[in-house]
Amino acid sequence: MERSEASSVTQGASEVGAGAKHGACDGFGGASCGAGQKPILATSCGSFEQLLRSPPMEIQGRNCVVTGGASGIGRALCRRFAADGARGVVVADRDGDGAAAVAEEIGAAAVAVTVDVAVESEVQDMVARAEAAFGDVDLIFSNAGIGTGGGVEVSDEGWQNIWEINVMSHIFAARAVLPKMIERGEGYIASTASAAGLLSQIGSAPYAVTKHAAVALAEWIAITHGNDGIRVSVLCPQAVRTAMTARGPGVAGVDGMMEAEEVADIVVRAIDQERFLILPHPQVQEYMRRKTADYDRWLNGMRRLRERFLAGA
Numbered sequence: 234m235e236r237s238e239a240s241s242v243t244q245g246a247s248e249v250g251a252g253a254k255h256g257a258c259d260g261f262g263g264a265s266c267g268a269g270q271k272p273i274l275a276t277s278c279g280s281f282e283q284l285l286r287s288p289p290m291e292i293q294g295r296n297c298v299v300t301g302g303a304s305g306i307g308r309a310l311c312r313r314f315a316a317d318g319a320r321g322v323v324v325a326d327r328d329g330d331g332a333a334a335v336a337e338e339i340g341a342a343a344v345a346v347t348v349d350v351a352v353e354s355e356v357q358d359m360v361a362r363a364e365a366a367f368g369d370v371d372l373i374f375s376n377a378g379i380g381t382g383g384g385v386e387v388s389d390e391g392w393q394n395i396w397e398i399n400v401m402s403h404i405f406a407a408r409a410v411l412p413k414m415i416e417r418g419e420g421y422i423a424s425t426a427s428a429a430g431l432l433s434q435i436g437s438a439p440y441a442v443t444k445h446a447a448v449a450l451a452e453w454i455a456i457t458h459g460n461d462g463i464r465v466s467v468l469c470p471q472a473v474r475t476a477m478t479a480r481g482p483g484v485a486g487v488d489g490m491m492e493a494e495e496v497a498d499i500v501v502r503a504i505d506q507e508r509f510l511i512l513p514h515p516q517v518q519e520y521m522r523r524k525t526a527d528y529d530r531w532l533n534g535m536r537r538l539r540e541r542f543l544a545g546a
Contacts, residue, residue: 271418290464293318296367298360300350300402301377303331306452306473309493310374313501315339321367325350325359326377350402351375351394361408369413372504373423375406376468378447384438392439399443403450411458418462421504424451425468430518435539445523455509456476464507470496471514 297314301307303326308319312335315322322343326332327348336345344366348359363370376397381391403424414420425432431442451467459465472490496513503511512518 235329235481259344261350289348290372290419292501292504294320294370296321296323296363296369298325298363298370298373300325300348300359300406301425302326303328303335306468306493307374307376307471307498308335309497309499310376310500311335311339311343313494313497314372315342317501321544323359323363323366348407350375351397352496353401353408356402356405357409360406369417370410370420372411372422372423373406374425375403376425377402378425378427380437380440382437387439395439395443396446399440400446400450403447407450407454411454414463415458415461418464418483419464421464421466422451422454423466423500423504424468426451428469428471428512430513430516431469431521433535434544435535435542451509462539464504466503466509466511467519468496468500468508468511468513470512471517473513 279295293315295314297311297319297320299307299310299314301323302311307326308324311322311324319342322336322339323346324332324336324343325346325348327347327349329345332345332347336343344362346362348355348357360370360373377393381387381395383391406424407422410422411422414422425446426447427440427444429437430446430448431443434441434444448467448469451465451482454463455465470491473496474490474492492512499513500511523534
């Protein structure tokens with residue numbers, strides 16, 4: 234099975250400020266945070282003038298490439314892009330048979346590509362095959378990812394493996410498409426990170442570190458190339474029902490488990506609005522606010538959450 238991103242994390246920010254209730258968030262687009270509230274789609278980088286110059290990104294008629302497309306969030310994205318009228322959907326995955334099954338289900342508007350996203354030459358070939366099949370790549374969704382447990386004691390090989398898939402794969406994807414996108418003056422680069430990239434991951438230092446790096450990369454691309462017509466989104470879910478959470482959501486399930494299809498719906502809405510930060514679980518927005526408002530208090534809350542989680546394991 235491809236290294237497909239299930240999702241992630243979390244984040245006992247609910248421990249921070251004990252007794253405090255979720256209230257309305259007056260920043261990041263003014264959306265509210267709390268049980269039953271809508272997901273947060275925070276505003277993207279890029280000048281208003283540039284957004285006026287660049288045509289809006291709509292899935293219909295576009296060539297979309299999705300890594301980790303054989304299962305989970307990636308498969309749901311492929312299906313949704315096809316349903317929304319994409320000109321082409323490239324289902325890319327290390328699991329070639331799984332990718333082929335998804336592409337066959339979609340039909341003539343899809344092709345399957347077997348790719349190891351940790352190998353740059355294979356990512357370059359993936360993009361070349363996408364261009365040969367459907368023309369210029371309009372949107373690349375670098376979704377593949379893996380999880381692992383442990384702390385600093387994890388072997389160098391273990392750290393390198395997750396770094397290559399959770400970070401370098403996003404860099405390889407951007408390298409493969411950015412030059413032509415900049416030349417055309419438009420393009421969309423999206424990636425799946427995790428709420429762990431904004432908060433932390435109890436029980437996994439490699440996951441927390443690499444997901445923070447993935448968010449940082451997306452921010453940098455948005456800052457650096459927003460005025461070149463490049464739109465950027467980063468998806469940061471908590472627990473999503475995929476292969477990665479098959480044994481249970483762990484701490485990431487503190488705010489419930491979402492279905493991959495729900496996440497795909499939220500992603501499409503965010504792309505339509507050209508939003509940068511996509512939070513399917515809106516509580517994460519509040520956790521971020523608490524973290525930045527009082528870092529030491531947030532750390533104490535996370536320690537308490539860790540102790541509760543370990544006691545119940």
